[in-house]
Amino acid sequence: MEGIAGRKPALIWAVHLSVVLLVVLWTLPTFGLLVSSFRDKDQLSVSGWWTSLTSTERNLVVRAPAPDDKGAQRQEGAFHVITGNVFDGGGAGAVSAFGVSSQDPSAFAVGETAVLKDGERVSVTETGDFRIEADQPMTGKRGQRLFVTVLEPPLFTLDNYRTVLLSEGIGRSFINTLTVTIPATIIPILIAAFAGYALAWMRFPGRTFLVAMVVGLIVVPLQMSLIPLLRLYTDIGIGKSYVGIWLAHTGFGLPLAIYLLRNYIKGLPKEIIESARVDGASDFEIFVKIVLPLSFPALASFAIFQFLWVWNDLLVATVFLGNNEEQLVMTGRLRELLGSRGGNWEILTASAFVSIAVPLAVFFALQRYLVRGLLAGSVK
Structure with a gap:
């Protein structure tokens, strides 16, 4: 019964149970992947992870x-x-x-x-x-x-991780992935932050049209632009280079970034912006000293998504960098370890956890700043 002290409505219990169910559905496969990464190769090929503790x-x-x-x-x-x-x-x-x-x-x-x-x-x-x-x-x-x-009997081993971590070229691929990911995360955030402020608080002709175009670009599949963009890069001399893939990831990530940041910045208290303008602050000063600190939660959220997307990317890296040993990213290196037919499941499971180590560290690091940004953005 709703409204009686000490009792919760049935809807609240339904929401809680749904959340628990979703958490289990997301966690269970990950746990199974973790268990499989430590199992013996032969046992992994003939039985599921749920049988790992039985003969x-x-x-x-x-x-x-x-x-x-x-x-x-x-x-x-x-x-x-x-x-x-x-x-x-x-x-x-x-x-x-x-x-x-x-x-x-x-x-x-x-x-x-x-x-x-x-x-x-x-x-x-x-x-x-x-x-x-x-x-x-x-x-x-x-x-x-x-x-x-x-x-x-159940057999557990670290050989899967040794194969991945000690494989030839894995260190170079790790550095290549960082070389691609860090600039491809920072550049779109900087551009989108400026664009989001301009579309939210600066008045100029065609602003509504630009917002509509940004929303429309979100639904455009990136696969449609890969080959034309590569041909353009080749013509201007930046094909198969880090500059080309930085610009590609920037272009693919900007529509969503601008849309998210524009909506967040638009929701900031109008009184703060107007007070700063009355005090004689320019748009650049308002953006740097007021909007940017208050927008840290949105910036951190997009940084997490963009970093995960670029770090786990294989398609864009293959198109714009190729399979050159000097520029091969980690996802490409791990793909080669799977073999020509992709049957080495023990390598796949261990590779999954090796590849998510850095994204997890980035997520937990930015999560702390995300909470701090939420507190800093509060208005008394």
Whole structure:
């Protein structure tokens, strides 16, 4: 019942539950990605992250030593025997079943004996020891194939991160990404701040038309302008250069930046602006000394979004910088680590958390200044 002390309306509870649900929906995949980044490569390829704390079932194909190999076959009493272990090539776990044919790879339980067509007998223990015996000397240049079902314990490793962090050229790509991201974040903020103030508080012909054009440019897909813009840059001599990609990111980010900052600056108390003009302050002085400090929350918010966009960008960097080893950004370097078919999932998961380390640091740093800006912008 609404209005009774100590009780909350049902709508408030619905809002709270919706927020909790959204947080879980956003956090759960990220948590799964984090867990996967520490899992063993082989286990990651056959099971989901939610099974990371339980044993994983995996099928192995092992070839026993060939009978004709020197020392592979020995005689024990009346039998000729070949022995070994299915984990000699690496790995660990407990064998739950085995087979001698790909059509039925788990036909026999551990401890049972499989009889081959030529009379040879095969058995496998839970620890992976196998034994092949026959009444007559065995011949052949190829050993018997064994299909083994193994229950592996959970395996966690740092090899995925070592592969990413120690890969050749990753340091250079990190510097290249910073070289692209920092100017591509600062330049549009500076231009948009001046433009936002002009469109909000300065009167001049065509201001309404400019605002409408800025709003219209927000919905224009950047993919439509990539090739024409690259051709223009090539004609004027800045194609495949840092200057070109700085200007490209500036152009792509300006419409949204101007729109956000203009609306924020427009909402500042009118009395402050008018008082400054009465005191003889110019528009530049009003912008630098009053508007800019009060607009810090909006500036910090856009800086976060622009930094994240440029840092995680691959398409624009590929078009305007290419795949030159000296200018390859981190997203391009991590793409190469995935392989030609993109099947190295363990690299993908570790790369995701390596690439978000800097954006997270920027977000938390600007969040502190964002709160300070909100307090500084209050009016008594």
